[in-house]
Amino acid sequence: MKTLAELAEIREKMKGKVAMRQNDGNETRIIVGMGTCGIAAGARPVLAALVEEVSKEKLEETVTVTQTGCIGICQYEPVVEVIEPGKEKVTYVKMTAEKAQRVVAEHIKGGKVVTAFTIGANVAK
């Protein structure tokens, strides 16, 4: 027999797992470029790392991780865009799984853009 506490535990555990189905447009969106160029440059581990970090930090109800095709800057792939409601889009380039973890920790959770990884800091002047 389940107790109320056990029920609450199941609810907490499961909430994150179904949260992506209640997408209401008000959440932060992390978009990974998954065109052929992105995949070739290693976007899959980046995507996996993002999904895992978001779930580990229990951010599923406010953050969705999704994919898009090629956005045209293939030499900077893997590209990750972060769109927070009401804020300007931040574009991260040449991402890796480790960098993705930092973006989730510092930007998504901490609210501070990881400037070193952004396109502005990486494009040759």
Next chain:
Amino acid sequence: MIRSHVLICGGTGCTSSGSAKLQTILEQELAARGLTEEIKIVKTGCFGLCEHGPVMIVYPDGTFYSRVQPEDIAEIVEEHLLKGRVVTRLAYTDTGDGEAKTDELPSLSDTAFYRSQQRIALRNCGVINPEVIDEYIAMDGYKALGKVLTEMTPAEVIDVITKSGLRGRGGAGFPTGRKWAFAAATPGEIKYVCCNADEGDPGAFMDRSVLEGDPHAVIEAMTIAGYAIGAHQGYVYVRAEYPIAIERLRIAIAQAKEYGLLGKNIFGSGFDFDLDLRFGAGAFVCGEETALMTSIEGQRGEPRPRPPFPAVKGLFGKPTVLNNVETYANIPLIINNGVEWFNSIGTETSKGTKVFALVGKVNNTGLVEVPMGTPLRTIIEEIGGGIPNGKKFKAAQTGGPSGGCIPAHLIDTPIDYENLLAIGSMMGSGGLIVMDEDTCMVDIAKFFLEFTVDESCGKCTACRIGTKRLLQILDKITSGNGTMEDLDTLEELAAHIKTTALCGLGQTAPNPILSTLRYFKDEYIAHIVDKRCPAGVCKALLSYVIDAEKCKGCTACARKCPVNAISGSVKNPHVIDTAKCIKCGACVETCRFDAIYKK
């Protein structure tokens, strides 16, 4: 790590259009591409847009794919799930499927079909996997039950339901809280809670969809009702013709028992409640509460006079609460969100939402849930997408064979219990049949009467013989032998049946005739006086004629006619022998020159 959910509708509608096969192919494709660990397939209940089935949603993007065929799956996996590019030709838009031109697809909640809807009873349908109890729990499932059992007294529960203004969604609209209060106030050791899932109106499938898409909501609500009135046993009376609903209920009950959410000492509160299924064999009368309980008892499903009402003397002679599936589906949310929240939705006298099965001559056939007070126009023109083939809207039937029609000039009527009664219809369980200009209203009345004559259980004379006589008069009118006196007889007989029939079936059976007489008397008169069916439906009153000007003498119709009623030589106008013609209409479909018309 799961990064995407693919929801496939497993409701009856999409199952018949092939969703189970899609799931199998999708599983194979995902395995072939090594995506099984990343993408989860979820079989859900009905999304509502059955017309465009089989439907599929991909989250987190929220892309809605409609009319997906087995050969489309590989493309969806390759393009969308692997590379993140929406397959626009399959994405649903308001203009129909396959019309999406940009990547900026409207989110599902912004499409005309969903925009005006508010899903309360259907909140989990098409969102969770109904066969996984944990997903229901994730949506705050069984939270209301926990609250009720540990924090509230039975009287408080009844008070909340009464104040919420929830009324029976089965059709009559009796206040649910009052029903519970009566049963609670009746003394007795043994009481019962029953659920009416014997959905019988032609074209209605709301209850089936709730049971298929969210069975735990009904189980949770029945347990709450049991606590409120002091019952420890419940029965769901469900049609045997709903195999998917029955299967999911069985799974849900087993899971609830395993978790101790049904059974002894739920949440350690000392309250016991158990639930069993009983199957109806498809008799319409068993949707009537006393007949339903008689059937559960193992007797022939026949109604008995009320009072005593079930709340006093119901199943096995014990105090019983009997509510409809949709009514129960509202209960957990009312407990969780409170009286004020529920009161804020709907109209003065009708709170909350109502689910309608939108069928007939309408583009988006399907299941819709709107706040009470929504005008019929919004449901038909916006959500339903209007009438197909540019035809004109003529009337809508609510309440099935017990209800009446709403004519075109009343299309802006806000739909609630009182308004529908005032215009001669009723809420009913929620079947909403849309009719266009090609529908003959006398024929519609006859159709519903045929249904009630078939389904009359025969126990009382008023219904058994009365409905038969009504039908005979309608037959007489539609075959061109009616007299104006027949209209008076119809009205008089209808009034007698309404006041003397034993149960709801008979008392409401004349409604389709009375409401069509009220709004479309001219059509009855055309049948009687002019011997003409204005909509061109009643076969006895129409004849097919070939327009000699338009006929090219191609002989196609003559070759098609099954009774050789068309004669004529090549390149000369043909003629139909009306004595031989059986009015099947095959010639009209065959003619390429629109030369054949109905008169």
